[in-house]
Amino acid sequence: MNIADIAEVQFDAASFWEAAKTHRLLVARCNACGEAHYYPRQICPFCRADDVELAPASGxxxxxxxxxxxxxxxxxxxxxxxxxxxxxxxxxxxxxxxxxxxxxxxxxxxxxxxxxxxxxxxxxx
Ligand SMILES: [Zn+2]
Incomplete structure (x- = not known):
C-alpha cells in the first residue's frame, strides 16, 4: 500500500456512533492479525493491513x-x-x-x- 492508497481510506466512524446510541461499545478488530484497537482506524496500527472491522466489546x-x-x-x-x-x-x-x-x-x-x-x-x- 502506498501513501495515495492510505489517503483514500476513510474509516466509517458513523457506525461507531450509531452503535453507541443504542449503548453498544464497538472496538476495531483487524482480520489480518486479530488485534483489536481503539480509537477505530481503517489501517491496523499493529500490522498496517486495511482489513479492519468494528466488533462488539464486552464493555x-x-x-x-x-x-x-x-x-x-x-x-x-x-x-x-x-x-x-x-x-x-x-x-x-x-x-x-x-x-x-x-x-x-x-x-x-x-x-x-x-x-x-x-x-x-x-x-x-
Ligand atoms: Zn493487523
Whole structure:
C-alpha cells in the first residue's frame, strides 16, 4: 500500500456512533492479525493491513490510570481504561467512589454529550 492508497481510506466512524446510541461499545478488530484497537482506524496500527472491522466489546475493563478533579460543587474522574479486548481508551468514570483506584474493574455505560452524541463512559463494577 502506498501513501495515495492510505489517503483514500476513510474509516466509517458513523457506525461507531450509531452503535453507541443504542449503548453498544464497538472496538476495531483487524482480520489480518486479530488485534483489536481503539480509537477505530481503517489501517491496523499493529500490522498496517486495511482489513479492519468494528466488533462488539464486552464493555468490561480495568482502570490503567486516572485523574480526579475536585471542586466543592463538582467532581470529575478522567481515566484510561484497558478493555478486555486489549485496547486502552481515554474516558470518564461516572459515579466514582472516593476510593476509586488504578486496577479497579469497570463496566461501560453511556451518556449524552452536549453536542448530541452518545459517548461511552465507565463506572466501577
Ligand atoms: Zn493487523
Amino acid at each position: 468490561r475493563g480495568t482502570i490503567y490510570s486516572l485523574s480526579v478533579t475536585e471542586r466543592p460543587d463538582h467532581r470529575r474522574v478522567v481515566a484510561y481504561v484497558t478493555l478486555e479486548e486489549g485496547p486502552t481508551m481515554m474516558t470518564r468514570i461516572i459515579d466514582a467512589p472516593q476510593d476509586i483506584a488504578i486496577g479497579d474493574a469497570v463496566t461501560v455505560d453511556f451518556e449524552a454529550s452536549p453536542d448530541g452524541l452518545t459517548v461511552p463512559v465507565f463506572r466501577r463494577t
